[in-house]
Amino acid sequence: MNKFILLSIIMLMPLCFAQDISVEKLLAYNKWSSQHQRVYLNEHEKLFRQMVFFENMQKIQEHNSDPNNTYSTHLNQFSDMTKEEFVEKILMKQDLVDHFMKGINQETTHSDSNNKETQLNSKSLTLADSIDWRTKGAVTSVKNQGDCGSCWTFSAAGLMESFNFIKNNVLVDFSEQQLLDCVYFTRGYNSYGCSGGWPDQCLNYASKIGITTLDKYPYVGVMTNCRGSGTNNGFKPKSWIQIPNTSNDLKSALNFSPVSVLVDASTLGIYKSGIFNGCDQSNISLNHAVLAVGYDQQGNWIIKNSWGTQWGENGYMRLAANNTCGILSYNFQITA
Known part of the structure; x- marks a missing residue:
């Protein structure tokens, strides 16, 4: 497995456990992954992508709830990428x-x-x-x-x-x-x-x-x-x-x-x-x-x-x- 993904899983694991992964979030992820036809190499990568998705979804919700922001954000084809991956890829x-x-x-x-x-x-x-x-x-x-x-x-x-x-x-x-x-x-x-x-x-x-x-x-x-x-x-x-x-x-x-x-x-x-x-x-x-x-x-x-x-x-x-x-x-x- 990609070393970057493995390292990222280790780093993100405490965040994942600390979050309340609700049924609502899981449903949102399943809907998104189906819409974007995501297929992963194995369960480890799938877990990593889910964690990244949940983190990005939380950032989007926090941003959109701030009335001072002049633009809105949303889930799209990049939502299971970290910022670093997006820039690189x-x-x-x-x-x-x-x-x-x-x-x-x-x-x-x-x-x-x-x-x-x-x-x-x-x-x-x-x-x-x-x-x-x-x-x-x-x-x-x-x-x-x-x-x-x-x-x-x-x-x-x-x-x-x-x-x-x-x-x-x-x-x-x-x-x-x-x-x-x-x-x-x-x-x-x-x-x-x-x-x-x-x-x-x-x-x-x-x-x-x-x-x-x-x-x-x-x-x-x-x-x-x-x-x-x-x-x-x-x-x-x-x-x-x-x-x-x-x-x-x-x-x-x-x-x-x-x-x-x-x-x-x-x-x-x-x-x-x-x-x-x-x-x-x-x-x-x-x-x-x-x-x-x-x-x-x-x-x-x-x-x-x-x-x-x-x-x-x-x-x-x-x-x-x-x-x-x-x-x-x-x-x-x-x-x-």
């Missing part, structure tokens, strides 16, 4: 994030005169009080990355899908699997499959090779051999810019199109609805890529995630205004 690997952030200032943005013109024009743009690209038909359906840390491909694909709609008035799902398979470090890109990667690397790849549609290259949730041959695979972004790190700049960009953004998602696993402000702002790690599709009148960011429609507000979330969870740190937008 679902988000981008911490060593990759740390390595990337050290070299972030050395990264060069793909730019040309069109990019510079767009940046200059954005500063004089009259901002809408609120904007939501879903209402304009510019956002495809919510997807589910599964247990692969491929969020960066979903963020990039979503960005290209929306720009393609705005430019060509056609809403098409692009292939995240093509990006997962082909945008890899052995092929010259700073990305590492299910361990993590960066949306701008996908734009670099697609600008040369093109990105095909989801139906032609379906998502399977593990890295496979790259099947993106040739240089005429479909949509090709021509230019893109990195958004400056201010709320007004991100709002300006969102008046033009959705934006690929990086956030710290370490505490997002149990989010259900409302305005999320639950990140540790003193210790931000940009470990998850998502798509910003707008903002509301209070300046809260509207985010499309890739954890399925059962998570959050039908797969979306509202993130508190300003730099909550590091959202202003490293963002990209296609300009042509």
Whole structure:
């Protein structure tokens, strides 16, 4: 049995015995495990997962009973994971994030005169009080990355899908699997499959090779051999810019199109609805890529995630205004 699970069972056992494991809790667990089709290796792992579930359920109940909280939490597909497991299994690997952030200032943005013109024009743009690209038909359906840390491909694909709609008035799902398979470090890109990667690397790849549609290259949730041959695979972004790190700049960009953004998602696993402000702002790690599709009148960011429609507000979330969870740190937008 996994040593981590065994150690965790030993550590959690006193907590389990100390809790009053009621029939109500057991019924809640059985209903949840049936709904999410949980099958475990053995009884030891099942016991461990039950203990983790009960602990998470207690935290959810305590959080939701506090009227001062601006968001609610719920049981979902992550409810039998510890926080540490969630970060390790679902988000981008911490060593990759740390390595990337050290070299972030050395990264060069793909730019040309069109990019510079767009940046200059954005500063004089009259901002809408609120904007939501879903209402304009510019956002495809919510997807589910599964247990692969491929969020960066979903963020990039979503960005290209929306720009393609705005430019060509056609809403098409692009292939995240093509990006997962082909945008890899052995092929010259700073990305590492299910361990993590960066949306701008996908734009670099697609600008040369093109990105095909989801139906032609379906998502399977593990890295496979790259099947993106040739240089005429479909949509090709021509230019893109990195958004400056201010709320007004991100709002300006969102008046033009959705934006690929990086956030710290370490505490997002149990989010259900409302305005999320639950990140540790003193210790931000940009470990998850998502798509910003707008903002509301209070300046809260509207985010499309890739954890399925059962998570959050039908797969979306509202993130508190300003730099909550590091959202202003490293963002990209296609300009042509």
